[in-house]
Amino acid sequence: MSVTLKDVQHIAELARLSIGEEEAAGLMGQLNDILSHMDALSAVNTEGVTPASGVGAGGTPLRPDSGRPVPLQNPISSFAPEFRDGFFLVPRLATHETAEGGA
Amino acid sequence: MSHEKFEMVVGLEVHVQLKTRTKAFCGCSTDFGAQPNVNTCPVCLALPGALPVLNEQAVELATRAALGLGANLNSISIFARKNYFYPDLPKGYQISQFDYPLATGGWVTIGQFADGQPIRIGITRVHMEEDAGKSIHDRYTGASAIDLNRAGVPLIEIVSEPDIRTSEGAGSYLRTLRQILLYLGVSDVSMEEGSLRVDANVSARPYGETKLGTKTEVKNMNSFSAVEKALEFEFARQCEMLSRGEAVHQQTMLWDSARGEARPSRTKEGSHDYRYFPEPDLRPLILSAEWLQRMKDDLPELPEARRSRFAEEYKLGSYDIETLTVLPELADYFESAAREANDPKAAANWVLGEVMAGLNARGCAVDAFPVRPTDLAQLIRMIQSGHISHSAGKRVFAVMLETGKLPAQVAAEEGLLQVGDDDALVQWIDEVLAENPAEAARFAGGEKKLQGVLVGLVMKKSKGRADPKRVNQLLASRAGS
Amino acid sequence: MSELNELSSTEIAQRVTDGQLAAADVVAAAFKRADAVIAGHEGLNIILHCDREMSRKAAEETATRIATAEPPGLLSGVPVVIKDNIATFGLPTTCGSRILDGYVSPYEATAITRMRAQGAIVIAKTNMDEFAMGSSTENSAYGPARNPHDPARVPGGSSGGSAACVAAGIAPVGFGSETGGSVRQPAAFCGVVGVKPTYGRVSRFGLVAFASSLDQIGVFGRTVNDAARGLESIAGVDPYDSTTSDAPVPEYALATTHLADRPPADKKRRKNPGTRELSPKDPMDLKGVVFGWPKEYFPDNLDRGIRSLCERARDRLISLGATFRDVSLPHTSLAIPVYYIVAPAEASSNLARFDGVRYGLRATSDFGLRGMYEDTRSEGFGPEVTRRILLGTYVLSAGYYDAYYRKAQMVRTLIAQDFNTVFNSGVHLLLTPTTPTTAFEIGAISDPYEMYLSDIFTATANLSGVPAMSLPIGRVNKLPVGGQIIAPHFGEEEMFRAAFALEQALGLEAHS
Numbered sequence A: 001m002s003v004t005l006k007d008v009q010h011i012a013e014l015a016r017l018s019i020g021e022e023e024a025a026g027l028m029g030q031l032n033d034i035l036s037h038m039d040a041l042s043a044v045n046t047e048g049v050t051p052a053s054g055v056g057a058g059g060t061p062l063r064p065d066s067g068r069p070v071p072l073q074n075p076i077s078s079f080a081p082e083f084r085d086g087f088f089l090v091p092r093l094a095t096h097e098t099a100e101g102g103a
Numbered sequence B: 001m002s003h004e005k006f007e008m009v010v011g012l013e014v015h016v017q018l019k020t021r022t023k024a025f026c027g028c029s030t031d032f033g034a035q036p037n038v039n040t041c042p043v044c045l046a047l048p049g050a051l052p053v054l055n056e057q058a059v060e061l062a063t064r065a066a067l068g069l070g071a072n073l074n075s076i077s078i079f080a081r082k083n084y085f086y087p088d089l090p091k092g093y094q095i096s097q098f099d100y101p102l103a104t105g106g107w108v109t110i111g112q113f114a115d116g117q118p119i120r121i122g123i124t125r126v127h128m129e130e131d132a133g134k135s136i137h138d139r140y141t142g143a144s145a146i147d148l149n150r151a152g153v154p155l156i157e158i159v160s161e162p163d164i165r166t167s168e169g170a171g172s173y174l175r176t177l178r179q180i181l182l183y184l185g186v187s188d189v190s191m192e193e194g195s196l197r198v199d200a201n202v203s204a205r206p207y208g209e210t211k212l213g214t215k216t217e218v219k220n221m222n223s224f225s226a227v228e229k230a231l232e233f234e235f236a237r238q239c240e241m242l243s244r245g246e247a248v249h250q251q252t253m254l255w256d257s258a259r260g261e262a263r264p265s266r267t268k269e270g271s272h273d274y275r276y277f278p279e280p281d282l283r284p285l286i287l288s289a290e291w292l293q294r295m296k297d298d299l300p301e302l303p304e305a306r307r308s309r310f311a312e313e314y315k316l317g318s319y320d321i322e323t324l325t326v327l328p329e330l331a332d333y334f335e336s337a338a339r340e341a342n343d344p345k346a347a348a349n350w351v352l353g354e355v356m357a358g359l360n361a362r363g364c365a366v367d368a369f370p371v372r373p374t375d376l377a378q379l380i381r382m383i384q385s386g387h388i389s390h391s392a393g394k395r396v397f398a399v400m401l402e403t404g405k406l407p408a409q410v411a412a413e414e415g416l417l418q419v420g421d422d423d424a425l426v427q428w429i430d431e432v433l434a435e436n437p438a439e440a441a442r443f444a445g446g447e448k449k450l451q452g453v454l455v456g457l458v459m460k461k462s463k464g465r466a467d468p469k470r471v472n473q474l475l476a477s478r479a480g481s
Numbered sequence C: 001m002s003e004l005n006e007l008s009s010t011e012i013a014q015r016v017t018d019g020q021l022a023a024a025d026v027v028a029a030a031f032k033r034a035d036a037v038i039a040g041h042e043g044l045n046i047i048l049h050c051d052r053e054m055s056r057k058a059a060e061e062t063a064t065r066i067a068t069a070e071p072p073g074l075l076s077g078v079p080v081v082i083k084d085n086i087a088t089f090g091l092p093t094t095c096g097s098r099i100l101d102g103y104v105s106p107y108e109a110t111a112i113t114r115m116r117a118q119g120a121i122v123i124a125k126t127n128m129d130e131f132a133m134g135s136s137t138e139n140s141a142y143g144p145a146r147n148p149h150d151p152a153r154v155p156g157g158s159s160g161g162s163a164a165c166v167a168a169g170i171a172p173v174g175f176g177s178e179t180g181g182s183v184r185q186p187a188a189f190c191g192v193v194g195v196k197p198t199y200g201r202v203s204r205f206g207l208v209a210f211a212s213s214l215d216q217i218g219v220f221g222r223t224v225n226d227a228a229r230g231l232e233s234i235a236g237v238d239p240y241d242s243t244t245s246d247a248p249v250p251e252y253a254l255a256t257t258h259l260a261d262r263p264p265a266d267k268k269r270r271k272n273p274g275t276r277e278l279s280p281k282d283p284m285d286l287k288g289v290v291f292g293w294p295k296e297y298f299p300d301n302l303d304r305g306i307r308s309l310c311e312r313a314r315d316r317l318i319s320l321g322a323t324f325r326d327v328s329l330p331h332t333s334l335a336i337p338v339y340y341i342v343a344p345a346e347a348s349s350n351l352a353r354f355d356g357v358r359y360g361l362r363a364t365s366d367f368g369l370r371g372m373y374e375d376t377r378s379e380g381f382g383p384e385v386t387r388r389i390l391l392g393t394y395v396l397s398a399g400y401y402d403a404y405y406r407k408a409q410m411v412r413t414l415i416a417q418d419f420n421t422v423f424n425s426g427v428h429l430l431l432t433p434t435t436p437t438t439a440f441e442i443g444a445i446s447d448p449y450e451m452y453l454s455d456i457f458t459a460t461a462n463l464s465g466v467p468a469m470s471l472p473i474g475r476v477n478k479l480p481v482g483g484q485i486i487a488p489h490f491g492e493e494e495m496f497r498a499a500f501a502l503e504q505a506l507g508l509e510a511h512s
């Protein structure tokens, strides 16, 4: 498997990073170099091995449906880039597009 | 029409907001209608370094819902991150479940085939996830406004099998599902308030074909009837394409209720790659067998069971039962009135008549209805025992509804207690006969069919208080032969 | 360096508690030392933010608290430095990134709240590789940090700033974070003690996530006892971090104190919930302790100087009663490939929240929301972060997940099993070098993968969750060398005892 320029552009798009053509070529080389070292994994026999899912035993602890949230020491307006009437503002969606995911 | 050759195939994805006090992964309130971004904290604002901790009640409600749908609960389920960018998704991923959902299997029965076999819509899976915030596009020019009060509110997603074949079937499925969830008490299930949301996967295929056609996803419906209309619209669109020999493209369609049409969303399909992976901030959700058993034991009676019990126990007609069991609170109301009055028929008539009319007129919840079931039962007993007439009963009810007073008090105050005392009755009879000499003469002459008219006049004179049985007896003794 | 800069955390806490020393004087001496070594950006560039006035006030409050007879804290009056990816009130939390330039967290990390409750005075936020991605603290948006032993060299990373502050005598205790060796490796390069606790030992609430299943807050100390004291003050279960463990927290500070120096048992101390009582065994007695000597950590091409210092450490441990056994952890060489799939994958998701919507940098763009996202993130993230986000996005993307991410998680299981097998075979601890080299010169390594190999001996502990620590065991060409002790899950107490014994046995040799 090797990463193509198209792959770089595609994953950059997924990750919301804008990458110039020249930069993309450099990154493609670096990613391929890094990934070439990962090939060692494909030689490992992992038949019947459970993938690690996090570390630690036991189920996730549960929180009672009560209590208070962690308070903010400074209001949202102190850190938000654009905040008006209690809303975060962002540039209007160009095409009124919907969320890719929905809920 | 060309689409008579095609069969509609629909699967529904229903998101249901769980009725918890706090959000799924933080202690923020789930209250509606708060000022924007007031119900937020480091966790649901996705501030750097914040971490999720799962709400116990969300797990309980999700489990109850899954059990109520007959699904198999997985003793180990795993939360996963669904990665995509959207301004109302603060972390840039939604905590959901993917490979290992809370529950799989189950079904919803939406009716019967001609041969009496139940029509069952299969449930593929029920999983837990969190809601996103709200984006408001029309408030500011050039900007969208983001409110994260809803971000992190617990949801379950109920995915059906592609078992639905008609738009009415989709409607029945949704109404039945909604009713089950109401009975379970897990959600407000209101499409208007957004606590129930429906996305539909729609495809068309020629009758007889067993392979599924290419599906589109239809979103943005805001009522059950909108779902039905959108399905009809999209199905017709696909049928026309297929009839022309064109291929249906897999894409997302947005329903526009105002225009009554679905249009392709502008989101690029190719960019959908959610890169699911297990959520490392949460360990697996483990449900013990004992806990699950307790949840099963605590499950309330569900609509189907209640309907068959009503038929058996109270011998009511199926239409009455349907209506009485629409809301669990209404069914409860009926049952306690019926039991206390020891007269299910009368209780059903009252609930289906006066009570429902009163509820509709006032637009109030059953629990807030001024006439409590025990008051209604008393009223029914007063009628049964002849203390008031049936028609007086209706007036008593009306006053009870207005004033919240008890039936005995109302009947006394309004002078509606039935009069069975012969002296008073005879006086009214005499007056009626005196005022209607012609009829009196004919009646005395043997024209017995006039008795009904005369009873009516006596009742009228007594303002409904006369005991009609006794008036009949007294009049009969004066009839000529 | 004044006498105050040389005091250990134990000495400071004791003297401050007894009223012999003012916390404000200790803090003033810390800043004076920072000025002397030029810790700011024009010099070593190891401190990013500090507020002298705020720290002085905090020190004065310590005096008030002691006067009102609150039980003494483990770190009463002790100045501490904090890696800039741990959320603190009052000082920015930038993660060494432009995207969080000037960001002040409106809430505080559990670890910070706990250390403050133990009397610690936070004096500075320290330089780091951007979002903890690096092994040299060269990847900081605020310029590379320098090693106090040789300013032409890196202090290691990514917690290089905290390691260097402790090495420079500014504070006896510092805090960093580990994902693949980011505390142990700079500890080795700077000649200080560095501890990566068991995964789940310390709350991550308020630690800005890099790779959630690997991240742990770690501790630097000038001595083993300093580090133990630092860890004891922050360890324990946290209702705000679902991955913390409720295993009781042993008294690490006492475990790393000579029997003769331990305070009388009845002396009241502020303890974390669930503190475990200490065994009265002499920490210098290692009889019965079995060390493993894993061959994979001593490859033929290992630097000879580093190897012989490890052998010297082994001999000292043997002279204290420990025995050694050759062991094998066969999947060790796969740690770096596994790490560089798992960590970037999680990072690509963890760093999605830096989108310019709610906090931090927002770029202006003519291309709507999409443009705002892309410009914010491209301007805000440096090249290494960009590279790892892309790598992580790639290994999770459709069609590659199974081959990379899933496969890596399976091999990760094998790496964890290696440790289990060894620790279940009667071996109590492992001794290895911390790093394959000593501190390298700034700019010397430009190939990303070569840089990744700095973590070759450390990433295994993160992948399997076991605790590990580095302590100075000598020098090669005047540059510090770290020896690593690895313990089974929640075996910190035994690890600390052995490290303390080794530190005492080496004495001045540890720094020569």
Ligand SMILES: [Mg+2]
Pocket (backbone or CB within 6 Å): A102, A103, B015, B096, B129, B157
């Ligand atoms: Mg969903």
Ligand SMILES: [Zn+2]
Pocket (backbone or CB within 6 Å): A069, B023, B026, B027, B028, B039, B040, B041, B042, B043, B044, B045, B152
């Ligand atoms: Zn919240």
